[in-house]
Amino acid sequence: MDNKYFYEGSSGPWELVIGLEVHAQVTAQSKLFSGAAAAFGAEPNTQVSFVDAGMPGMLPVINEVCVRQAVKTGFGLNAEINLVSVFDRKNYFYADLPAGYQISQFTRPIVGKGYLDIELEDGTTRRIGITRLHLEQDAGKSIHDQHPDKSYIDLNRAGVALMEIVSEPDIRSAEEAAAYVRKLRAIVRCLGTCDGNMDQGSMRVDVNVSVRKAGASFGTRAEIKNVNSIKFLAQAIHYEAERQVALLEEGQEIVQETRLFDSSRGTTRPMRNKEQAHDYRYFPDPDLPPLVLEAEWVEEIRKTLPELPDAKKTRFMKDYELSAYDAAVLVSEMETASYFEEALKCLDPLTPKTAKLLANWLIGEVFGALNRENKALEACPISPAHLSGLITEIQKEVISGKIAKEVFSLMWETGKEAEILIKEHGLQQVSDDGAIIAIIDKVLAENGSMVEEYRGGKEKLFGFFVGQVMKAMAGKANPELVNTLLKQRLDS
Ligand code: ADP
Numbered sequence: 001m002d003n004k005y006f007y008e009g010s011s012g013p014w015e016l017v018i019g020l021e022v023h024a025q026v027t028a029q030s031k032l033f034s035g036a037a038a039a040f041g042a043e044p045n046t047q048v049s050f051v052d053a054g055m056p057g058m059l060p061v062i063n064e065v066c067v068r069q070a071v072k073t074g075f076g077l078n079a080e081i082n083l084v085s086v087f088d089r090k091n092y093f094y095a096d097l098p099a100g101y102q103i104s105q106f107t108r109p110i111v112g113k114g115y116l117d118i119e120l121e122d123g124t125t126r127r128i129g130i131t132r133l134h135l136e137q138d139a140g141k142s143i144h145d146q147h148p149d150k151s152y153i154d155l156n157r158a159g160v161a162l163m164e165i166v167s168e169p170d171i172r173s174a175e176e177a178a179a180y181v182r183k184l185r186a187i188v189r190c191l192g193t194c195d196g197n198m199d200q201g202s203m204r205v206d207v208n209v210s211v212r213k214a215g216a217s218f219g220t221r222a223e224i225k226n227v228n229s230i231k232f233l234a235q236a237i238h239y240e241a242e243r244q245v246a247l248l249e250e251g252q253e254i255v256q257e258t259r260l261f262d263s264s265r266g267t268t269r270p271m272r273n274k275e276q277a278h279d280y281r282y283f284p285d286p287d288l289p290p291l292v293l294e295a296e297w298v299e300e301i302r303k304t305l306p307e308l309p310d311a312k313k314t315r316f317m318k319d320y321e322l323s324a325y326d327a328a329v330l331v332s333e334m335e336t337a338s339y340f341e342e343a344l345k346c347l348d349p350l351t352p353k354t355a356k357l358l359a360n361w362l363i364g365e366v367f368g369a370l371n372r373e374n375k376a377l378e379a380c381p382i383s384p385a386h387l388s389g390l391i392t393e394i395q396k397e398v399i400s401g402k403i404a405k406e407v408f409s410l411m412w413e414t415g416k417e418a419e420i421l422i423k424e425h426g427l428q429q430v431s432d433d434g435a436i437i438a439i440i441d442k443v444l445a446e447n448g449s450m451v452e453e454y455r456g457g458k459e460k461l462f463g464f465f466v467g468q469v470m471k472a473m474a475g476k477a478n479p480e481l482v483n484t485l486l487k488q489r490l491d492s
């Protein structure tokens with residue numbers, strides 16, 4: 001195994017072992033077992049049914065949409081769909097859990113084993129096992145920072161459907177953990193089963209981390225709860241690895257516990273001792289019969305699946321001869337893939353060469369400019385059609401690659417099309433032999449002694465002449481033509 005997977009301690013290398021439990025909020029109008037709205041951002045306690053409020057005697061009724069979403073996601077994770085699954089009560093006492101239990105799935109989840117493939121920066125791919133996906137209710141929210149001596153409770157989120165997606169402990173680095181979450185997010189967004197908005201809490205990650213010496217069996221893990229950004233995920237893993245390695249190297253033991261990530265410090269701290277499953281007193285919810293799915297219904301769902309990121313990546317590589325890395329970048333976010341595909345439609349001509357050029361401009365220039373201005377692709381001032389227009393101008397040699405950067409800046413500022421801007425600013429590349437020869441002759445006449453030196457064998461000077469000609473023509477001369485014509489003139 002590659003060294004990047006090892007964490008250096010004073011006693012030598014340690015291997016990181018990571019497993020992730022991702023809570024993904026199901027995209028649905030209403031909650032898992034009630035008709036109350038599931039939308040984010042409403043006035044507190046305006047989306048609460050009697051079921052969500054834990055009123056005695058209320059009966060949960062499963063929301064078919066949520067089941068369908070879980071099945072879809074299961075397919076997206078190449079996983080087994082279990083035709084029979086069971087809802088259990090997981091007992092807790094939390095102020096924001098009025099029923100005193102969460103309805104979840106324990107021994108028989110709706111989705112079983114699967115996997116997803118992650119792409120790493122060095123171009124390699126790794127397969128991470130998925131242990132299971134189960135459906136469960138979210139809890140409400142306790143709000144402690146709005147009153148000096150009171151806590152408030154908002155039950156809007158209580159009962160909203162979550163998919164808990166559990167990975168095998170196959171992840172070996174912070175980079176892989178980040179790639180896993182990004183890939184999972186791309187898949188659920190593509191499927192429309194979760195919006196993946198980590199900042200709104202629609203996707204939260206519990207990170208299980210342990211360390212071991214190469215070849216040893218797994219060490220004791222700590223679980224870091226509710227990490228809500230990819231940046232924090234990497235920070236939490238690095239901190240945890242350092243903490244555990246330091247303890248072990250001092251001869252101490254790791255306690256299995258649940259820890260909280262403190263994003264302002266980049267550290268983790270203990271929250272509670274890790275519960276064992278038996279602490280929750282799981283038992284099948286007597287209000288809910290086992291969930292039985294018909295094979296044909298499940299098959300119908302499979303047929304409605306959109307093209308998933310991996311398939312899209314393979315297609316981009318095959319049809320447009322893109323590298324694995326470029327293709328992976330283009331499919332990593334739905335918005336990027338749609339932008340690219342929209343732009344492809346406008347490319348004239350559409351060939352592997354122009355598609356590759358388009359991909360380079362999107363990944364390089366567009367992303368670069370967006371980053372500089374801290375903008376998302378949706379706010380890009382250059383539309384997909386306009387970016388293709390620019391590529392077409394380069395392809396037709398109306399402008400050189402160098403002038404294209406200037407045109408790009410103008411497009412960014414004005415939102416206008418490349419073709420129009422090139423005309424407005426007179427940026428067309430000069431490919432007229434006569435015009436170029438006239439300038440060449442002028443440059444050679446002005447630099448007579450250097451021409452002699454060149455002819456006397458100082459060939460390095462060629463670049464100087466090219467530079468002078470380009471300068472005299474404000475960078476607009478066709479560079480290939482300048483080279484050819486200049487050679488002819490100098491050698492004649
Ligand atoms: P629980 O339900 O109590 O959290 P699980 O056995 O379901 O425990 O595991 C939860 C997560 O912890 C999974 O993602 C799994 O891959 C991961 N995991 C299990 N053992 C280890 C370990 N030794 N080191 C790191 N992660 C682990």
Ligand code: MG
Pocket residue numbers: 021206
């Ligand atoms: Mg857990």
